[in-house]
Amino acid sequence: MSDVKMMTKDLTPYQDRTALIGVFTALSIVFGIAENFIGLPLPGLRLGLANIGIMLAITMLDFKAAFAVAFLKAIIVPLVTGNFIVKVSIGLPATLASTFLMLTYFKLCGRFITSVSMGALGGLVHITVQFFMAGILYIQSPAIYGLLPYFAAVSTACGIFTGYTALMINGYLKRSQ
Structure with a gap:
């Protein structure tokens, strides 16, 4: 019997779902904290590893x-x-907007997509909303939007990486059930 099946064998479906939400939330929080120690060439940019838990919740839960x-x-x-x-x-x-669009994308195209394309979309939406929020709240200059294409390209690439990582974790979890 696999480790995942062994841990959840006595749980009701509701308890199993709640446990998975807790695991995915903990994963997102731990990755989110760890990301602060990973330096990237653009200030303020992160790999988006914290979004792996969100993508797993989208593909495995609701x-x-x-x-x-x-x-x-x-x-x-x-x-x-x-x-x-x-x-x-x-x-x-930015997190809520990217989650909403990844969910919509998954619901509309579910069996035709992978977490890789969903991660790319999430990365692009996340950085775009962050730029608009920063422009509205903190930097009232249109010059900030000149940086958006560069950040969008890197964020999309990071989203592809996190999507691929989520795809690998999802595959492992499905095989172990």
């Missing part, structure tokens, strides 16, 4: 679970890493 994971990640990671107000005012709308 929209409520995905939004729960996304919301908790967007609140708890800034609480732990600091600069709460700025990170939440920019990151929470």
Whole structure:
């Protein structure tokens, strides 16, 4: 019997779902905190590893679970890493918007897509919303949008990487059930 099946064999479907939400949220939070120690060439840019838990919730659970994971990640990671107000005012709308669009994309095209394309979409939407929120709240200059294409290209590439990672984890979890 596999490890995952062994751990969840006595759980009801509701308990199993709740446990998975907890696992995906914890995964997102741990990756979100760890990401702060990974340097990338563009300031403020992250790999998006924290979004793996959200993508797993989208593909393995449902929209409520995905939004729960996304919301908790967007609140708890800034609480732990600091600069709460700025990170939440920019990151929470971006996380919720990217989660909504990834969910919509998955629901409309589910069996024809993978987490890789979903991650690319999520990365692009996330950075775009972050730029618009920063432009509205903090940097009232149109010059900020001149940087968006560069950040969008890198964010899409990072989204492809995190999507591929989510695809590998999802495959492992499905094989172990």
